[in-house]
Amino acid sequence: MNFERYDRQTILAGFGIDAQKKLHQAKVLVVGAGGLGVPVLTYLNAMGIGTLGIVDNDVISISNLHRQVLYSEAEVGQSKVGVAITKLRNQNSETVIIAHETFLTQENALNIIADYDLVVDASDNFPTRYLINDACVILKKSFVYGALHGFEGQVSVFNHNDGPTYRCLFPNMPKSDEVPDCNENGVLGILPGIIGNFQALETVKVLTGVGEVLSGKLLLFDGLSNTFQKISFSARPENRELHGLRPCYDFECASVFNIVDAEAFLGLTEFEKLQLIDVRTPKEFDRNHLKIAKNIPLPELDIRQNEINFDEFIYVVCQSGIRSKKAIERLSNARPDAHFINLSGGMNQIKKHGVTN
Amino acid sequence: MEVLLFGIAKDIVGKSSFRFNADELAPGSVSELRERLKRSFPEFGKLSSLAVAVNSAYADDAVQLKEGDEIALIPPVSGG
Numbered sequence: 001m002n003f004e005r006y007d008r009q010t011i012l013a014g015f016g017i018d019a020q021k022k023l024h025q026a027k028v029l030v031v032g033a034g035g036l037g038v039p040v041l042t043y044l045n046a047m048g049i050g051t052l053g054i055v056d057n058d059v060i061s062i063s064n065l066h067r068q069v070l071y072s073e074a075e076v077g078q079s080k081v082g083v084a085i086t087k088l089r090n091q092n093s094e095t096v097i098i099a100h101e102t103f104l105t106q107e108n109a110l111n112i113i114a115d116y117d118l119v120v121d122a123s124d125n126f127p128t129r130y131l132i133n134d135a136c137v138i139l140k141k142s143f144v145y146g147a148l149h150g151f152e153g154q155v156s157v158f159n160h161n162d163g164p165t166y167r168c169l170f171p172n173m174p175k176s177d178e179v180p181d182c183n184e185n186g187v188l189g190i191l192p193g194i195i196g197n198f199q200a201l202e203t204v205k206v207l208t209g210v211g212e213v214l215s216g217k218l219l220l221f222d223g224l225s226n227t228f229q230k231i232s233f234s235a236r237p238e239n240r241e242l243h244g245l246r247p248c249y250d251f252e253c254a255s256v257f258n259i260v261d262a263e264a265f266l267g268l269t270e271f272e273k274l275q276l277i278d279v280r281t282p283k284e285f286d287r288n289h290l291k292i293a294k295n296i297p298l299p300e301l302d303i304r305q306n307e308i309n310f311d312e313f314i315y316v317v318c319q320s321g322i323r324s325k326k327a328i329e330r331l332s333n334a335r336p337d338a339h340f341i342n343l344s345g346g347m348n349q350i351k352k353h354g355v356t357n
Numbered sequence: 358m359e360v361l362l363f364g365i366a367k368d369i370v371g372k373s374s375f376r377f378n379a380d381e382l383a384p385g386s387v388s389e390l391r392e393r394l395k396r397s398f399p400e401f402g403k404l405s406s407l408a409v410a411v412n413s414a415y416a417d418d419a420v421q422l423k424e425g426d427e428i429a430l431i432p433p434v435s436g437g
Contacts, residue, residue: 036437124437148436149364169415170406170433178403179365179435187436218408220363220431222373229361231429233408233415 002094006048019208020048026207027051029116031104031132033080034058035192036122036146036199038070043200044120045088045095049207052088053116055100056080066189104128106245109135118206119143120199127249130173133158133166134336137242142206142215146199148187149179151223153195156214157202163215164235171239171333176251191223238302238334243310246336258341262349265315276315277308279327280347284319288347298323301330310338317343317350358383359427360390366407366430369400387411388418390428407432 001024003010003017010020028049030037033056045052058080060071068080075083081101088097100112104123113119113135121132121143129147136143142160146153159165198219205211220229260268268274271292278285278293285295296304298318308314314331316324321344328340343350358377367373377383384390387409394401401407409416410429422428 032437034437122437124435126433126435129435146437147434149434150368152363152367152434154431154434169408169431172405174405174433174435175403178405179432185436192437218431220429222363225373229413229429231408231410231413231415231431233410 001048005094009047015208015210019210022208023048023204024050026118027053027116028118028120028203028207029053029055029100029113030120030122031055031128032122032124033070033084034064034122034124035067035148035187036124036196037120038068038084039193039196040120040122040146040200040203041084041088042070042091043197044203045092045097047200047204048092049095049203051096051098051116053098053100053112054081054084055102055104055112056084057101057103067187067192069193104131106131106247106249109245110139113139113141116141118203120203121145121147122196122199126173126179127251129166131245131249134242134245137165137240138245144199144202144206146195148191148195150185151188151191153191153198153221153223155195155198155202155219155221156217157206158215160206160213160215162235162240164233165239167239167333168236169218169233172329173249173251188223194221194223241334243335244337246332258339259344260315260341261344262353265343266350266353274315275309275312276317276343277327278347279316279318279323284347288351290317290350293317298327301327305331305334310335313339313341315341315343317346319346320348321346358422358424361427361429363430364432364434365404366401366432369398383424384422386418386422387416387420390422391418394430404432 006020009015010017026049030040033054060075060078060080062076070087081099085097085099109131119136119141123129136159143158145156145158202214205213218231274292276293278289278295279298281297316327318324324342328342332340361374362370384393408431411420411426
């Protein structure tokens with residue numbers, strides 16, 4: 001390491017050579033080489049992070065240039081990762097830069113992230129953000145989150161020293177039509193620069209132990225009024241109980257889970273052996289239920305999870321199909337790898353077939 | 358009681374903050390606030406996750422609200 005290069009930050013009281021060495025030893029993965037990724041990569045590379053990985057599979061488009069200031073007109077149509085690597089190597093030849101010219105997917109996420117100490121979420125969509133969260137929880141890696149909406153931005157550090165995760169703030173992924181992204185909603189060119197630089201700052205703090213990390217705190221920035229808000233929030237232990245990635249992170253799968261109607265359910269082969277959880281109150285259960293059903297009322301679901309066999313298909317029923325849906329949402333947060341099937345129409349539909357006792 | 362709005366919540370209401378005036382019946386809890394918002398602005402009903410903070414701390418539905426509280430409505434944002 002060329003110490004002269006980092007002299008102005010190593011002479012800083014409270015930073016010093018030790019912190020610089022920690023940066024040099026660190027391996028940081030930046031997911032996304034766009035609006036947020038560009039400032040994150042540029043500053044982390046300048047400041048002397050030893051190894052930088054970049055995940056992206058996009059090409060540079062003319063409408064990226066107003067905010068992705070690493071790229072220029074002549075590079076429109078070229079791969080972002082390819083161009084970024086060339087420029088970052090010119091900027092700092094000491095950094096080991098690793099290209100992952102792919103989007104992050106549930107197939108590659110765990111393998112890619114496993115090799116790094118910390119992840120920076122500089123992505124631009126919810127499926128990737130939830131995938132990064134879950135993969136980092138499973139692999140016990142901190143990740144530095146940044147996201148934009150119009151003139152506003154959010155920054156936090158998740159999953160840091162058993163601190164809160166992204167799902168502790170926003171448990172469920174929004175559906176595709178709920179919250180617009182930058183492509184639909186627009187973004188002021190400088191905004192990702194501001195938020196990305198905060199992410200780079202948090203990254204340096206996590207790696208060196210200098211200062212106070214934004215863990216358990218969400219920083220909200222409003223560019224129009226130039227105001228900052230810091231919201232504190234706590235960890236929910238259930239969000240750490242992940243046993244694997246979900247089978248699918250795309251928008252199409254976010255709120256869709258398997259559904260079976262009463263007639264199809266009752267006609268299943270080996271019906272007597274099915275696992276059926278009835279999440280109604282004991283009183284409702286006493287009034288009528290299917291013989292194969294096990295009663296775990298919705299409020300007791302968390303503490304009685306051990307009574308469920310997650311290796312088998314889990315059919316869930318309630319009176320009308322609403323509480324069972326809620327139950328599946330809650331259970332699949334904890335057990336994303338399990339197979340849940342909601343009995344649509346609930347016991348109301350079952351009763352029409354006259355098979356309760 | 359002042360309500361600060363962020364992200365899509367700001368877009369739904371059309372301003373960055375609003376107040377429950379002293380003569381209005383302010384919501385007594387976070388869940389009541391959520392119901393009130395859904396009634397006045399049905400688009401809130403569409404949001405899968407909307408974090409609510411009271412006096413700069415994340416608040417779940419059971420948290421009681423009182424006069425002078427500063428509430429923030431924080432939806433997830435995805436842009437990058």
